[in-house]
Amino acid sequence: MAANGIDVNARANLDLVTVYEISKILSSSLDISKTLREALNVLAHHLDFRRGMIVLEEEDGETLTLHAAVGLTAVEWLGGRYHAGEGIIGRVFSSGSPIVVPDISNEPLFLNRTGSVDEPHTEPIGFVGVPIRGGNETIGVLSIDRVAGRSGGFGNDVRLLSMVANLVGQSVALRRVVSDEHERLLTQAKRVRKETRTRFKLDNVVGNSRSMQEVFSEVHQVAPSRATVLLRGESGTGKEVIARSIHELSTRKGGPFIKLNCAALSESLLESELFGHEKGSFTGATGDRKGRFELADGGTLFLDEIGDISPAFQTKLLRVLQEREFERVGGSKAIKVDVRLVCATNRNLEKMVAAGTFRADLYFRINVVSIFLPALRDRRDDIPALAKHFLDRFNRENGRQMELSPSGEDVILHCYWPGNVRELENCIERTATMAHHDAIEHSDFPCSANRCLTQVLHFMKKDDAVAPVLGHVETHPPTVGAGSSGSGGAAIASEEDSSVAVAAAAGTAEVAPSRQFGGDKPQGEKERLIWAMEQCGWVQAKAARLLNITPRQMGYALQKYNIEVRRF
Known part of the structure; x- marks a missing residue:
């Protein structure tokens, strides 16, 4: 009895370890083929069976297809296809109950599609098949075959395989729920994209963003x-x-x-x-x-x-x-x-x-x-299509064949466009009119020669508006203080040091309040940076001089505060 007790306890411990390891495997990934194969490998190692298979039902509910196996060759794998009620596996699926065959060579219902009987053996080969359940429905079959005389009877095998089959059923059901939800989301996304292409379209309005x-x-x-x-x-x-x-x-x-x-x-x-x-x-x-x-x-x-x-x-x-x-x-x-x-x-x-x-x-x-x-700057994906629309209209009205070169398209993509679509239309028409060839290059745009009227419009001082200003924006440089680039201060190559430099420079800069921002100094570091860039037409080198810091420090500071540099 003691020996038998030790054997019973040893088998119980083995079953517990087996279930634990398989539960970890099944919960580790949604790749069902991988996890089922690894689960069968654990079973083969602990139970010492010859072959193991997991077959799952197809969408028709009648066909069973092999999804994972251990001990089968590629040719034998091809035979792993069954119908409900067909052979032992088909009957396990239809009845929803386990079936044990002590000797497969003497069982007429055993179909032998994977060649189990054909392998040489000196002892009877037994077969155990248990149903795999997903909720209240049978969704597949877990089966093994092993030498009948080893490891005692098949009762322990049925109990262990039933527990494993329950874990497999939960994993397969979860995977199918996730897969169905994924398919639903893909279908919904395709439908939305189709509606966007077909329904959400306005005549004479360009916009794919x-x-x-x-x-x-x-x-x-x-x-x-x-x-x-x-x-x-x-x-x-x-x-x-x-x-x-x-x-x-x-x-x-x-x-x-x-x-x-x-x-x-x-x-x-x-x-x-x-x-x-x-x-x-x-x-x-x-x-x-x-x-x-x-x-x-x-x-x-x-x-x-x-x-x-x-x-x-x-x-x-x-x-x-x-x-x-x-x-x-x-x-x-x-x-x-x-x-x-x-x-x-x-x-x-x-x-x-x-x-x-x-x-x-x-x-x-x-x-x-x-x-x-x-704003146009917030829908930059539409800029090339808008430019082509305006250029095509210009060509029709003027009998031209103008087109944008890659360098010309790069110019309009990097402009800030404070005047939005109206400004883009004006820029395209003006540039196309003044261009001497059919391909609009970077050099054809007024901004390439510092003659952008928009830059003058948005960065002109209020008291300068009485006189024409073209091509540049005057700023009143502050007195250079200690630690500025003018006094030989060393360049600071870190974001932390750049923020200190901006704060220190802004504190030492003496700027005429009435000419710069109506008498109110910007208080935060980010506000000082934006203010300096606006004063200098978004030219980093000029803004750095205005704040008494180096251009390198200015670049670090703009990157730190995620300030978009406007281009004109």
Whole structure:
């Protein structure tokens, strides 16, 4: 009994170690073929069986295919294919119960597709097959064959293989869930990409970047409704083009599309333009005249620069939007109109409301649906397509065959474009007009000769605006202090030292406040860097001299604070 007790305990310990090792293997990877093969290797080592197989069901639920095996040759592997109810393995799968065959050579149901019976042996070969379950369903079969006379009976083998089969079933089920979710996400991504290519497209609007595709999606969604739309973004981002697209995609596309720039007219003229006037209402009013609201009846009215209207006119506009009726200037008859309003602004209306310069009730009236148009520098993927669009239009209008060379495309890709799409259009047309050959090179752009008008526009001092300035931006260099490059200070080759140099240099720099930034010194190191770069037209060498540091220190500091260097 003692010997038998030791044998029982030894087998129990062996089974425990086997299950533990296999559980670690199965949880180590989602590569099901690899983990199943390694699990069978552990079983072969601990149980000393000749062959082991794991077959799993296919999608049809009737076919079983060999997924992992130990002790089979490549030719024998080809025979590992079964159907539900076919042979011993098929019956284990169909019944969901283990089957033990003490001697496979005497079992007529044993199909011998992998050649187990054909191998030379002097002792009977037994076979054990147990079902692999995934949840409440049988998804495969784990089987082994070994010499029947070794390691006692098959009861312990059935118990151990059943535990291993449960671990295998959980691993396979998890892998299938992950695989199904992966396939679902891939299908969804393909569907989204297809919708993006087919649905989210606007006529006369170039934009394949993600940010513009989001804009296109919002336009397609809001266009069929009657909601008032507020287009927001910097000047030159294409708000008028988007407004026209909203009109063309709406049910009002058969009606008129009327536009008005609110910043271009005084308050009195703006009232007359929007509401119209009666004959004799003011000097020069020789007849009745319809306003933009009347002209847009049944269609869309686009009010650009809505943030520039005066507080007094905001009250008048609010009443029209609330009542949907108005009187002409000098008239007393109420006129009702059916107009869809689309507004646009490059101003921060929230700050204006907080400051009391824009009525909160008008803000809520026009800001029903907001669509934000990204700046061109935030959608650089669209720059080559936009440039080609403008260049193709130039070629059609002028009978030319101009094209951008790689060096010319590199110029427009690295420009900061503060004027956005409008500036890009202007730059392409100007450069194409002045180029002497059909391929626009780097040297054809005005910025290559320091003649970029945009640079002058954005970095000109306010008190210099009275005189023409071209080609450079004057700065007032500070007095060189101790430790500057002018006094022989050593270059500092680390990010930490560069930040110290910026702070120290900014502290020693004596800059005329009224000429530089309105009397308020920038306090943080990053703000000082940006300020210095803006003062010097984003030329690093000039900005370094302004801060009394070396260009190398300037480069480290810009990299440390992740400041994008604007190019013109």
